[in-house]
Amino acid sequence: xxxxxxxxxxxxxxxxxxxxxxxxxxxxxxxxxxxxxxxxxxxxxxxxxxxxxxxxxxxxxxxxxxxxxxxxxxxxxxxxxxxxxxxxxxxxxxxxxxxxxxxxxxxxxxxxxxxxxxxxxxxxxxxxxxxxxxxxxxxxxxxxxxxxxxxxxxxxxxxxxxxxxxxxxxxxxxxxxxxxxxxxxxxxxxxxxxxxxxxxxxxxxxxxxxxxxxxxxxxxxxxxxxxxxxxxxxxxxxxxxxxxxxxxxxxxxxxxxxxxxxxxxxxxxxxxxxxxxxxxxxxxxxxxxxxxxxxxxxxxxxxxxxxxxxxxxxxxxxxxxxxxxxxxxxxxxxxxxxxxxxxxxxxxxxxxxxxxxxxxxxxxxxxxxxxxxxxxxxxxxxxxxxxxxxxxxxxxxxxx
Ligand SMILES: Nc1ncnc2c1ncn2[C@@H]1O[C@H](COP(=O)(O)OP(=O)(O)O)[C@@H](O)[C@H]1O
Ligand SMILES: [Mg+2]
Numbered sequence: 001x002x003x004x005x006x007x008x009x010x011x012x013x014x015x016x017x018x019x020x021x022x023x024x025x026x027x028x029x030x031x032x033x034x035x036x037x038x039x040x041x042x043x044x045x046x047x048x049x050x051x052x053x054x055x056x057x058x059x060x061x062x063x064x065x066x067x068x069x070x071x072x073x074x075x076x077x078x079x080x081x082x083x084x085x086x087x088x089x090x091x092x093x094x095x096x097x098x099x100x101x102x103x104x105x106x107x108x109x110x111x112x113x114x115x116x117x118x119x120x121x122x123x124x125x126x127x128x129x130x131x132x133x134x135x136x137x138x139x140x141x142x143x144x145x146x147x148x149x150x151x152x153x154x155x156x157x158x159x160x161x162x163x164x165x166x167x168x169x170x171x172x173x174x175x176x177x178x179x180x181x182x183x184x185x186x187x188x189x190x191x192x193x194x195x196x197x198x199x200x201x202x203x204x205x206x207x208x209x210x211x212x213x214x215x216x217x218x219x220x221x222x223x224x225x226x227x228x229x230x231x232x233x234x235x236x237x238x239x240x241x242x243x244x245x246x247x248x249x250x251x252x253x254x255x256x257x258x259x260x261x262x263x264x265x266x267x268x269x270x271x272x273x274x275x276x277x278x279x280x281x282x283x284x285x286x287x288x289x290x291x292x293x294x295x296x297x298x299x300x301x302x303x304x305x306x307x308x309x310x311x312x313x314x315x316x317x318x319x320x321x322x323x324x325x326x327x328x329x330x331x332x333x334x335x336x337x338x339x340x341x342x343x344x345x346x347x348x349x350x351x352x353x354x355x356x357x358x359x360x361x362x363x364x365x366x367x368x369x370x371x372x373x374x375x376x377x378x379x380x381x382x383x384x385x386x387x388x389x390x391x392x393x394x395x396x397x398x399x400x
Contacts, residue, residue, distance in 0.1 A: 003034075003035060003036055003037040004035065004036050004037070004128045004129065004383070005036070005037045005039055005126060005127045005128045005129075006031070006036045006037070006038055006039065006127065006128065006129055006130075006131055006383060007039045007040075007041050007104070007127035007129070007130040007131065007153075008024055008027055008028065008031075008038055008039070008040050008041065008130075008131050008133060009041045009042075009043065009130050009131065009132045009133060009134060009144070010023070010024030010040070010041070010042055010043070010081045010133045010134065011024075011042045011043040011044060011045070011081065011085055011134070012043045012045075012047075012134045012135075012136070012137075012138055012139045013043070013045060013046070013047045013137065013138045014134070014135060014136030014137040014138055014139055014140075014221075015136060015137075015220070015221075015222055015224050016135035016136040016139075016221060016222050017045055019135055019222070019357060020081075020133055020134050020135050020139070021079045021081040021082055021085075022079060022081075022359045023133045023135070023357060023358035023359050023362070024040070024079070024081040024133045025079035025080055025081050025359075026358065026359040026360045026361075026362075026375075027131065027133055027358065027379060028040070028080055028081070029360070030360060030375045030376045030379060031376065031379050032376055032379075032380060035380070036383070039051060039104075039125060039127050040052055040080070040081065040084045040088075041084075041091065041104065041130070042081060042084045042085040042088055043134070044085055047138075048090060049090065049091050049092055049093070049104075050084065050085060050088030050089060050090055050091065051084070051088050051089060051091045051104060051125055052083075052084045052087060052088040052089070089106060090106070091104040091105060091106055091125060092104070092105055093105075093147055093148070093151050093153070094151065095147055095150040095151055096150065096151065097150075097151060097152035098124075098151070098152075103124045103125070103126055103127075103151075104124060104125040104126075104127065105124050106124065106125070127153065128154070128387075129153070129154040129155060129156065129383055129386050129387060129390075130148060130153055130154070130155045130156070131155070131156040131157075131379075131382070131383065131386070132144050132145075132148075132155060132156065132157060132355065133355070133358055134355060135221060135222075135355050135356075135357070136220065136221045136222065137167075137219070137220070137221075139355060140163055140166070140167055140221070140353070140354055140355040141163055141164055141167040141168075141219065142159075142160040142161070142162075142163035142164035142167070145157075145158070145159055145160045145163050146160050154386050154387050154389070154390035155386055155390075156332055156333075156382045156383060156385070156386040157331070157332040157333055157354060157355055157382070157386070158328075158329075158330045158331050158332055158333075158334065158354040158355075159329070159331060159389075161328075161329050162328050162329045162330040162331060162354060163354050163355075165328040165329065166328045166330060166334065166351075166352045166353065166354040167219050167221075167354070168218050168219050168248075169216060169218045169219070169250045169351060170188045170218045170248050170250055171218075172328060172351060172352060173186060173250070175327045175328050176324060176327055176349055178327070179323055179324075179326075179327035181320060181323055181324060181327060181349050182320070182346075182347065182348050182349060183348055183349050184252050184253045184255055184339065184348050184350075185208065185209055185252070185253040186209075186250055186251060186252040186253065187204065187205050187208050187209065187250075187251045188218065188248055188249070188250050188251075189201055189204075189205070189239075189248070189249045189251065190247060190248060190249075191243045191246070191247045191248070191249060192247070194239050194243060194249065195243075198236065198239075201239075202232070202235060202236075205235070205251050206232070209251065209252070209253045210253065211229065211230055211231050211232070211254070211258075212228055212229060212230045212231075212254035212257070212258060213228075213229045213235070213238075213251050213252060213253065213254055214226060214227070214228055214229070214251070214252045214253075214254055214289075215227050215229050215235075215238035215239060215241070215242050215249060215250075215251050215252075216242055216249070216250045216251075216252070217242045217243075217244075217245035217246035217248070217249060217250075218246050218248035218249065218250050219245075219246050219248070220245050220246065221353070222292050222295060223289075223290060223291045223292045223294075223295060224245065224292055225241055225242045225244060225245040225246075226242070226289075226291065227241055227242070228254065228288060228289055230258075255339040255340070255341050255348060256339075256341065256342060260342045260343065261285075261288070261289070261342070262339040262340060262341065262342070263282060263339070263340035263342055264282060264283040264284075264285065264290060264337065264338070264339060264340075264350075265280050265281070265282050265307050265309070265317055265337070265338040265339075265340055265347070266280065266281050266282070266283060266335055266336070266337050266338070266363050266367070267279075267280045267281070267317050267318060267320075267321035267335070267336050267338070267367065268321075268333070268334075268335050268336075268356075268363070268364045268365075268367040268368055268371075269321050269322060269324075269325045269330070269333065269334050269335070269336060270332075270333055270368065270373075270378070270381065270382075270385075271331075271332075271385065272331045272332070272385055272388060272389055272392070275322055275325050275326070275330075276322075277317075277318035277319075277321045277322050278318075278367040278368050278370070278371040278373075279305065279306040279307075279314070279367055279370050279371045280306060280307045280309060280314050280317040280318065280321075280338075280367075281303060281304060281305040281306060281307050281363055281366070281367050281370075282303075282304040282305075282307035282308065283301060283302070283303060283304075283363070284301065284302040284304065285301050286300030286301045286302075287301075303363060303366065305366055305367060305370045306370060313345065313347065316347060317338060317347065320336070320338070320347070320349055321336035324336045324349055324352050325352065328352055328354075330352065330354055331385070331389050332354075332382060332385050332386060332389070333354070333355075333356070333364070333382060333385075334352050334353060334354050334356070335352070335353045335356035335363060335364045335367075336349070336351075336352050336353075337349075337350040337351050337352070337353065338350055360375050365378055
């Protein structure tokens with residue numbers, strides 16, 4: 001039987017480039033090579049696409065042991081994905097449907113001008129499906145998904161709308177609220193309004209919310225640009241920090257209040273039209289909140305699987321996770337994150353991540369492993385779901 005050719009897309013221009021390399025390295029290590037032929041496709045930090053013809057050799061390296069993988073989060077040289085980025089040849093996905101499914105065209109990049117030239121001598125690289133193991137901007141936000149839609153290449157995960165809606169904390173909350181899901185009180189402010197009228201903006205925030213607050217850029221991830229603001233004196237610096245990253249700033253009521261921290265619960269969702277939820281897990285950050293350092297640099301944060309909840313609370317988390325998935329029109333996979341008020345045990349939906357961290361030791365796969373679906377089978381299921389989604393979409397006609 002002909003093996004399915006799976007393009008693993010990794011790297012990218014986002015701040016989560018290195019995290020993506022680690023996620024991709026784990027996928028290379030675990031994907032069933034008897035069933036799938038793997039085509040590695042890297043996107044450099046500058047946004048250039050590359051693939052490696054001798055990929056088999058580059059990918060032959062063993063997956064990194066867990067502790068090492070974490071220590072090397074900032075060290076791309078440590079992964080086969082990084083080797084592809086360093087040695088690969090330029091390719092692009094032309095934004096139009098090709099006769100033989102997904103086709104990557106070989107291109108040459110002029111190192112001086114970065115101009116692309118067609119290498120007519122080389123053959124095109126075909127793939128049956130692409131697995132975008134990309135996190136954050138230009139990966140998880142609908143942009144890559146849009147390109148793959150134009151090229152008519154099946155892909156793993158959420159489509160354009162679900163990806164974009166799941167990336168934007170302001171739109172996400174609007175959809176959650178419309179679906180009747182519990183979210184914390186928040187205010188959204190445009191960067192331009194903050195710049196023009198900081199006093200009025202401050203008054204508006206203080207009328208609606210009580211300190212401590214969390215101030216976030218609407219579109220980003222990995223806690224970049226997020227501050228916990230304890231009082232009025234810290235508000236301006238929190239707003240300025242968030243304003244560096246997006247034109248919309250989301251200000252939220254801090255769960256846990258002045259004395260306590262929120263409990264952080266996470267649940268993995270998998271499926272298309274009839275998604276399933278995993279057992280919930282809990283994260284105990286090593287810092288005051290789960291900031292960038294606690295996520296990737298510090299070893300002190302703890303994953304508790306399953307989360308210590310009553311059966312009733314676990315079921316609530318699972319049901320809310322599925323409803324959140326459907327509220328943003330997600331497909332494939334998503335990790336849905338919650339904040340629990342420690343005193344009252346009230347559960348709030350925090351956010352949905354449509355391409356969550358995907359190393360073998362990340363929460364998303366670990367929750368599925370604990371729920372009976374091991375990592376390599378999870379990868380297989382995601383590929384099936386991506387193909388199913390593409391087939392389903394084929395039923396649409398686009399004109400009379
Ligand atoms: N409203 C809130 N109350 C308490 N803690 C919060 C709140 N919002 C965010 N946090 C803390 O900040 C972290 C990052 O916020 P989050 O909205 O998840 O951003 P990101 O998309 O970057 O992961 C959370 O994991 C949590 O530790
Ligand atoms: Mg988060």
